[in-house]
Amino acid sequence: MSQKSPVDNPPFAGERMSDTGLDADYNLLVDLLDGAIGLDDITDIHPADFSDQFEQLTPEQRERLITGAPQIISPDILSYLEDEVVEDILPLLPSDQLAQAISELDNDDATQIIEEMEDEQREEILGALPSADRAQLEASLKFEDETIGRLMQREFVASPEFWTVGSTIDHMRATGEDLPEIFFNVYVVDPTFKPLGYVNLSRLMRAPRAMLLSELMEPLLAKIPQEMDQEEAAYLFQKYSLISAPVVDASGRLVGMMTVDDIIEIIQTENTEDILALAGVSDAGLTDTAATVFKARAPWLFVNLLTAILASIVIAQFDYAINQIVALAVLMPIVASMGGNAGTQALTVAVRALSERDLTPQNAWRAVRREAVAALLIGIVFAVALAIIAYVWFGDTRLAGVAFVAMIINHVFAGLAGILVPLGLKRFGADPAVSSSVFVTTVTDVIGFFSFLGFAAMVLL
Amino acid sequence: MSQKSPVDNPPFAGERMSDTGLDADYNLLVDLLDGAIGLDDITDIHPADFSDQFEQLTPEQRERLITGAPQIISPDILSYLEDEVVEDILPLLPSDQLAQAISELDNDDATQIIEEMEDEQREEILGALPSADRAQLEASLKFEDETIGRLMQREFVASPEFWTVGSTIDHMRATGEDLPEIFFNVYVVDPTFKPLGYVNLSRLMRAPRAMLLSELMEPLLAKIPQEMDQEEAAYLFQKYSLISAPVVDASGRLVGMMTVDDIIEIIQTENTEDILALAGVSDAGLTDTAATVFKARAPWLFVNLLTAILASIVIAQFDYAINQIVALAVLMPIVASMGGNAGTQALTVAVRALSERDLTPQNAWRAVRREAVAALLIGIVFAVALAIIAYVWFGDTRLAGVAFVAMIINHVFAGLAGILVPLGLKRFGADPAVSSSVFVTTVTDVIGFFSFLGFAAMVLL
Numbered sequence: 001m002s003q004k005s006p007v008d009n010p011p012f013a014g015e016r017m018s019d020t021g022l023d024a025d026y027n028l029l030v031d032l033l034d035g036a037i038g039l040d041d042i043t044d045i046h047p048a049d050f051s052d053q054f055e056q057l058t059p060e061q062r063e064r065l066i067t068g069a070p071q072i073i074s075p076d077i078l079s080y081l082e083d084e085v086v087e088d089i090l091p092l093l094p095s096d097q098l099a100q101a102i103s104e105l106d107n108d109d110a111t112q113i114i115e116e117m118e119d120e121q122r123e124e125i126l127g128a129l130p131s132a133d134r135a136q137l138e139a140s141l142k143f144e145d146e147t148i149g150r151l152m153q154r155e156f157v158a159s160p161e162f163w164t165v166g167s168t169i170d171h172m173r174a175t176g177e178d179l180p181e182i183f184f185n186v187y188v189v190d191p192t193f194k195p196l197g198y199v200n201l202s203r204l205m206r207a208p209r210a211m212l213l214s215e216l217m218e219p220l221l222a223k224i225p226q227e228m229d230q231e232e233a234a235y236l237f238q239k240y241s242l243i244s245a246p247v248v249d250a251s252g253r254l255v256g257m258m259t260v261d262d263i264i265e266i267i268q269t270e271n272t273e274d275i276l277a278l279a280g281v282s283d284a285g286l287t288d289t290a291a292t293v294f295k296a297r298a299p300w301l302f303v304n305l306l307t308a309i310l311a312s313i314v315i316a317q318f319d320y321a322i323n324q325i326v327a328l329a330v331l332m333p334i335v336a337s338m339g340g341n342a343g344t345q346a347l348t349v350a351v352r353a354l355s356e357r358d359l360t361p362q363n364a365w366r367a368v369r370r371e372a373v374a375a376l377l378i379g380i381v382f383a384v385a386l387a388i389i390a391y392v393w394f395g396d397t398r399l400a401g402v403a404f405v406a407m408i409i410n411h412v413f414a415g416l417a418g419i420l421v422p423l424g425l426k427r428f429g430a431d432p433a434v435s436s437s438v439f440v441t442t443v444t445d446v447i448g449f450f451s452f453l454g455f456a457a458m459v460l461l
Numbered sequence: 462m463s464q465k466s467p468v469d470n471p472p473f474a475g476e477r478m479s480d481t482g483l484d485a486d487y488n489l490l491v492d493l494l495d496g497a498i499g500l501d502d503i504t505d506i507h508p509a510d511f512s513d514q515f516e517q518l519t520p521e522q523r524e525r526l527i528t529g530a531p532q533i534i535s536p537d538i539l540s541y542l543e544d545e546v547v548e549d550i551l552p553l554l555p556s557d558q559l560a561q562a563i564s565e566l567d568n569d570d571a572t573q574i575i576e577e578m579e580d581e582q583r584e585e586i587l588g589a590l591p592s593a594d595r596a597q598l599e600a601s602l603k604f605e606d607e608t609i610g611r612l613m614q615r616e617f618v619a620s621p622e623f624w625t626v627g628s629t630i631d632h633m634r635a636t637g638e639d640l641p642e643i644f645f646n647v648y649v650v651d652p653t654f655k656p657l658g659y660v661n662l663s664r665l666m667r668a669p670r671a672m673l674l675s676e677l678m679e680p681l682l683a684k685i686p687q688e689m690d691q692e693e694a695a696y697l698f699q700k701y702s703l704i705s706a707p708v709v710d711a712s713g714r715l716v717g718m719m720t721v722d723d724i725i726e727i728i729q730t731e732n733t734e735d736i737l738a739l740a741g742v743s744d745a746g747l748t749d750t751a752a753t754v755f756k757a758r759a760p761w762l763f764v765n766l767l768t769a770i771l772a773s774i775v776i777a778q779f780d781y782a783i784n785q786i787v788a789l790a791v792l793m794p795i796v797a798s799m800g801g802n803a804g805t806q807a808l809t810v811a812v813r814a815l816s817e818r819d820l821t822p823q824n825a826w827r828a829v830r831r832e833a834v835a836a837l838l839i840g841i842v843f844a845v846a847l848a849i850i851a852y853v854w855f856g857d858t859r860l861a862g863v864a865f866v867a868m869i870i871n872h873v874f875a876g877l878a879g880i881l882v883p884l885g886l887k888r889f890g891a892d893p894a895v896s897s898s899v900f901v902t903t904v905t906d907v908i909g910f911f912s913f914l915g916f917a918a919m920v921l922l
């Protein structure tokens with residue numbers, strides 16, 4: 001989604017915003033469905049607020065609303081709605097309204113809507129568009145999902161380096177309509193349309209009219225290839241505090257631009273993916289039914305069942321020990337649980353550091369060493385605590401000793417697994433957030449039970 | 462950090478970037494320390510790249526580098542470095558260099574550096590500044606950490622509504638130096654300096670020179686109070702796809718602006734806080750020593766020790782049952798582990814939905830109901846699985862039945878705790894990411910062990 005055009009009938013949004021923005025405790029669209037207010041009462045809602053409220057409705061409420069008045073879904077609202085909601089409502093919208101919306105929106109927003117359509121509807125809508133618009137959209141759709149070619153805006157402003165400030169401004173005034181809705185930089189290009197630098201509008205505007213763009217331009221900090229993954233592009237924006245960046249094709253020619261507002265969406269999507277992956281959830285949305293929740297969560301729970309059985313098999317090897325000393329069954333979950341949590345802590349820190357690129361091949365060895373030392377330190381402290389508890393509870397020095405040793409061992413394994421597993425996954429090209437948790441908790445469960453029960457069998461029996 | 466000024470000797474960064482940006486597999490600063498290259502060889506590194514490489518050095522390497530050549534830490538580099546690193550190196554930098562850097566940087570960047578100083582150094586540097594700069598910084602420092610008053614930029618561009626496009630542009634050309642380095646919007650103000658609307662530069666530039674700003678301006682989607690928490694402001698930027706927003710004081714007068722590049726930093730900080738909080742880590746940075754790692758992780762591990770003991774006490778109540786049927790000790794961790802993971806899944810989804818404001822008082826009840834249905838579904842599926850495993854393993858129908866029932870009960874409690882705990886914490890004004898995990902895993906451990914062992918004692922003995 002690129003910077004939005006203003007609403008057609010812009011209200012002064014200040015007052016209303018505090019109601020519908022931060023403290024959303026009522027929903028105008030529900031009032032509308034109830035007949036308490038009319039269509040006229042919602043014309044001055046900002047598309048972003050409308051979208052938020054619309055997303056809060058049940059699928060049935062959405063259908064009723066659209067069937068009654070499809071025109072309330074303006075082009076801007078479509079670009080603000082979450083992809084899953086767009087996918088749901090597209091079949092409900094009249095084709096002519098959709099074709100109109102697609103041709104009004106900037107290319108990047110239009111692409112996001114087109115890609116949610118069923119093949120048949122997409123063909124119909126593309127066929128109804130002016131051929132220039134269609135060609136642009138088809139060019140975007142040729143790129144993989146989550147690549148810049150798919151996400152970028154194909155409208156941008158470029159000028160040759162021998163133009164002056166004055167001629168550039170005059171040219172923009174004359175072009176008017178065909179420029180992007182909003183832009184921040186003018187890209188300076190060579191005769192083969194390769195970008196040479198950029199001029200921020202706030203500098204262009206301050207510069208003397210006679211100044212050449214080649215004198216005013218600043219170097220480009222990033223030229224983004226069309227094939228680049230969105231995550232890499234987001235990293236470049238963050239790193240260099242970019243507001244917009246030129247996108248180039250394989251021969252280095254300028255073909256589009258990315259702007260920071262789209263990047264924020266990408267950053268949030270990637271963050272959500274990471275945070276959910278760490279908890280073993282493959283996908284989540286508020287439009288989910290219980291069945292899709294099941295599909296998103298069952299796979300990792302299934303893997304966890306297998307690893308829990310593995311841990312149980314370890315316990316079963318020592319059933320004779322538990323049979324003689326039931327205190328072992330009482331204490332063993334503490335060792336496993338502490339290890340599991342310590343491992344998860346180390347893992348989460350490592351995954352975050354990898355995604356922020358603070359943890360690199362350069363400093364990995366130092367990070368592993370520090371993790372090992374910290375784990376030993378943590379292990380000793382909590383081993384002492386557990387030993388005291390075991391002694392006070394069961395009055396058995398040797399049992400306390402077993403708990404002490406097992407706790408230290410499990411913490412060290414937990415810390416090492418917490419950092420080595422994500423580093424290893426990354427090395428082999430896998431996403432460290434996705435499957436690390438399973439590996440790490442398997443290690444801490446198995447090592448936790450094995451070391452505690454194994455030592456107990458050796459020492460106490 | 463606001464949009465950076467270009468490097469003083471800007472290289473064409475394209476080539477170098479691919480080496481030092483995305484694929485950081487070597488460090489020029491290490492070469493510099495080794496004497497393999499000289500100071501001249503690093504002058505064309507972008508401050509963002511320099512900062513990344515500098516952060517990778519050990520504290521000893523950093524000290525050696527700065528002691529040898531303090532001037533390599535340019536003002537821009539200071540604004541790119543992570544806060545903890547800035548804090549570490551400030552005592553190493555000469556006062557006159559620091560005072561110079563502070564007065565060169567935009568107000569928001571300067572504030573971030575000043576706030577990392579020890580009191581004594583801060584007094585010295587503030588005393589060395591021109592009084593206007595000092596007053597601005599002192600005004601920012603009066604606001605709480607993580608509020609907009611502390612973070613905003615106090616340089617901005619505002620014009621009265623009766624000005625024309627032409628006079629506004631001419632005024633900007635004449636003012637030159639005193640404008641912010643980079644800006645995107647001109648704020649239109651009334652005679653009491655209250656913001657009325659904004660004009661994006663790309664629109665200002667295209668409009669006829671005679672047009673009044675009052676005709677061209679667009680409504681403000683957000684006016685940010687100085688006291689607002691950074692997280693709320695970040696939400697407004699995301700929601701309305703803002704590039705910059707005006708900041709107002711208690712009487713509604715324009716006092717500063719926030720720009721989107723600062724917001725990206727805030728978003729990443731908040732995401733990191735959430736992701737770490739869910740894993741029970743209070744803070745993390747690559748500059749941490751093992752001791753600070755201990756401090757960041759031990760508190761939650763201590764709480765976990767207490768809850769694990771609680772679970773053990775539950776187990777201990779049924780030691781006579783375990784004594785008679787050791788299979789209980791073998792199977793009980795499976796029930797607890799599955800519940801724990803299912804609870805963490807539900808919790809993570811809920812915490813993310815709360816922070817993205819997709820989960821609101823309006824739809825909370827629906828979300829809870831869906832979570833309960835999903836938990837029941839998941840519980841039944843895995844209860845069947847566990848029952849089969851228990852039967853195959855131990856050949857005991859009644860044991861399988863006990864496992865079946867306990868698994869369903871624990872999954873339902875896990876799902877409900879996963880959503881109700883963060884909703885409850887949020888309702889009482891606490892951060893749902895911070896302590897939810899403890900509550901949820903306590904519930905799943907205690908319920909898991911209690912239901913499994915309790916039913917076993919009732920049915921099997």
